[in-house]
Amino acid sequence: MSAVSVTVPSRRQKWIAGTVVIIYALVTIMPLLWIIATGFKTPSDAISYPPKVIFQPSLEGYVNLFTTRSRVAPDTLAALGEPTTWYDRIVRQYDMVITGPSRYGARFLNSVIIGFGSTFLSVFLGTIAAYAFSRFKVPLKDDLMFFVLSTRMMPPIAVAIPIFLMYRQLGLSDTHLGMILLYTAVNLSLSVWLLKGFIDEIPVEYEEAALIDGYTRFQAFVKVVLPQAATGIASTAIFCLIFAWNEYAFAVLLTSGIAQTAPPFIPTIIGTGGKDWPAVAAGATLFLLPVMVFTILLRRHLLRGITFGAVRK
């Protein structure tokens, strides 16, 4: 580690730096907080002007998100008797009854399957490919690496129509497998390049030591290289998951029923029974959680990943 001379910041400098960071954090977190707050508003509070910062929290948005409802005549409603559950009570205020669950749960599950499935596949294939590129004499290595990168030189959506036609021919439209393969294909170049960088930084002597200690090349890879590359694998996984999780355009184009993910589903809530902003906000809030949890779990690795190389002895 090279010594860099750093003067200790004064109390005033720390104070200024802290203030700037906090203001920046507040600005960036504002939309997020607004979404989360809107999820707990009633529909009328959500669109009131001036906007309500202080409001009576309500779970109406969440109830609407997870249910389908229909309006019934007052006498029919009276015949049903008193509502038995808290969510029935919320719905009855609007002369409506719950007729069944919404499709949000299924769409959310699709997102989980497709997002994590493609992330796993991208990182798995990426690690193997990166290891090969990093360690073996691959003919035309540089050209192949450039080719891998070149798949990201145009926006993926530019090839939407060919992919749409191909998928229809192959029967991959609106399937989980199709979406996993698509997101893996898009993420793979990123994952190969990122991971190659990380694996390049692992001294080859570690594997050679393992080879001499009596292990096979594969054992050396699993027992010595993978633990060393954990940081890189974790940060690559986060990037891949964020892309696959949030992807909207292909999901709209290629999925409609069985394999539809949450991002194209959430906007459709608006169309059913008035602009139900709290339900949309509730859907978005819940949708944020898995990526946030995943990122927080791997945060330690992510930070080390970003500063990789700078702190090696």
Place this chain on the structure above:
Amino acid sequence: MAQIIIRNLRKDFGAFTAVQSSTFTIEDGEFFMLLGPSGCGKTTTLRMIAGLELPSSGEIFIDGEEVSQKPASQRDIAFVFQMFALYPHMNVRRNISYPLISQGMPRAQVREKVAEVAAILGIEDLLDRPVGGLSGGDRQRVALGRAIVRDPACFLMDEPLGALDAEFRERMAEELRALHDRMGATTIYVTHDQLEAMQMGDKIVVMNHGVVEQFGTPQDIYDWPATLFVANFIGSPPMNALRFEGAVGPGQDSVMLGDAAVAIPALRAQANGALVLGVRPEHVHPDDSAPYRGRVTATEYLGTTQIVSFDTPNGPLKARLPSSVPVAVGTTTGLRFDARKLSLFDGSSGHALVSEANAGVLQHG
């Protein structure tokens, strides 16, 4: 423990030949040095013996078994890397026991063996520490521990002291040599430091540009270099090379440097044209009656000795003299050479001419 025979070993990386046709034998229990400047092929040779590189051609025998195309894991060797290559995600104990675990040794036996090795190296108190926080010397000891724990046929070491600071190197060099003497294991040690090679080795191979220049004991190599490269690479300051033109033949026991006749060991070979007289600095003595003259250009005081630089008709020359000898810069004096210790080289090929004195050394070189 094993004898290692290297026969016509060659390694090409594309158009570049890293090692060409090396042949030498390492006897059982020898501390063997592979010495040469960087890029000379010494590390490639070592890696081929280890099985980390496969040779382009040639044979490697470990204990009579030809292993040149076998993977490293099947060769029963231990390797100490320059940067130690301790597994960073394991503690000291796990690092040392790793080679044993691969052999499927029972846990209790592994523990016992690791404790034994730790005691030899004096690192018992470090066993449960992570390797990250260890000092250079302790890392070195752990790396040695990982090597000796499995009782391999031989140890291969790639500049193991290169990553240590000067003060510590000396101590570690002694420890290494003591460890070798105690275990008696065949050891091949790569270094670019000629002092290290002379100090520790039983035998030395000097390599340059992928070619073995000379092979022998430190003293033979120092006294009777086979080539001008060895003469210049070994010794500090190196052997003086006095260039002149002339013709020599078998039986001749003196050469003419200008007008001065200089006695040399009787030759058994002949050569003419460009010749080089090789003189070790300690074999130069100021003697006013000597016909060969030199002018003092500089002196370096080194405590018990001093290095005196002369300007002679055949180029610069350095002498190692006792500090008590008075020398004044600018004066001219006669120079006498120790006749029994001189080497004569063919100036164009760089090879030493065989004489009465070096015949025994050059025969197997």
